[in-house]
Amino acid sequence: MIRGVRGATTVKNNTEADILNAAVELFKTMIEQNDIYPNDVASAFISTTEDINAGFPAKGLRQMEGWKYVPVMCMSEMPVPNSLKMCIRVMLHLNTEKEQNEIIHVYLKEAKILRPDLEK
Template sequence: MIRGVRGATTVKNNTEAEILNAAEELFIKMIEKNEIHPDDVASVFISTTEDLDAGFPAKGMRQIEGWQYVPVMCMREMPVPNSLKMCIRVMLHLNTDKDQTEIHHVYLREANILRPDLEK
């Protein structure tokens, strides 16, 4: 079974260092909370809001030991009026036996407003 694991975070400044650090923090939390091994990951989609263009958040994942060969794609989030700015969103596709209710989605910093219903 392939399950989606969602995550999101925000940054205060559009700098490569801040984007990479925030992305790496998010990936590590998603990995830890869901006990994810890179060999179980089919792919990862990462989107950023249009105000983030100083670096690729996928590089944050590449800095984690063992994650160099996981297929990752970065893309631009839809520019919906009044939506959360300076945001990095992740959709990780995981091969797992876990039920949907056992998946832990991770929302950090200002992104926690995106899915308050998932707070555990």
């Protein structure tokens, strides 16, 4: 079964260092909380709001041990009026035996407002 694992976080500054640090923190938390191994990941989609353009968040995932060959794509998030700014969103497509309700979606920093219904 392929399941989606969602995550999001925010950055304070549009710098490559802030983007990579926030992305790596998010990736590591998603991986840890869901016991994810790179070989089980079919692909990863990463989006950023239009105010983030100083670096690719995917670079952080690529630098992690074992993630070199996982297909990753970065894209721009829709610029919806009054939506959360400075936000990085992730969707990992994971081969897993877990049920939908066993997946832990991760929202860090200001991104917690995106899915308060998933707070545990």
